[in-house]
Amino acid sequence: MKPHLTLWECSLTRLRAARLVIDSGIHTKGWTRQQSIDYMLNNTGWAKVDIENDINRYISWPAQANAYMLGMLEIRRLRDFAEQELADNFDLSDFHDRVLENGSMTLPMTEKAILSWVANKQSEARMR
Known part of the structure; x- marks a missing residue:
């Protein structure tokens, strides 16, 4: 860096x-x-x-600063999870698209979307 x-x-x-x-x-x-x-x-x-x-x-x-920080930490946790699970198949731009594609969502909804995305990417990789 x-x-x-x-x-x-x-x-x-x-x-x-x-x-x-x-x-x-x-x-x-x-x-x-x-x-x-x-x-x-x-x-x-x-x-x-x-x-x-x-x-x-x-x-x-x-509590705006607290909410911002909690959101940042949760998205970072989800990113770390996705990077670990997808390894070489992880694409940061694709991750960002998944986080943003549905607009404003709660953190649990965002987590569900990312977990689903990771599972789909893993399934696609196994089919290749």
């Missing part, structure tokens, strides 16, 4: 972690908007205007 991509991924990971702290801080600890902004400024490398936009979203949308 290219070093600048690794650095970027680390930056995004820090941002996601800070968003979880902010979301929880605002809605369970009573953090003010300014406390939240200060936390983000001190713990991410992001611009103040972007941080303020994030904070405004988390103030008005409780």
Whole structure:
């Protein structure tokens, strides 16, 4: 992996972690908007205007950061499963298509769709 991509991924990971702290801080600890902004400024490398936009979203949308993270982790788990099960037959673009093809779905529905896709791909591979 290219070093600048690794650095970027680390930056995004820090941002996601800070968003979880902010979301929880605002809605369970009573953090003010300014406390939240200060936390983000001190713990991410992001611009103040972007941080303020994030904070405004988390103030008005409780648990959004948590829901995003849970979704990301579940899709990552499903991807890891599909990669392991399909090995050389795994295609990332095809996986993305399967995740997105039905639009907005619950995580259990997404899991069912991916498990079905994996089973179909395995069946097709056995028939060759």
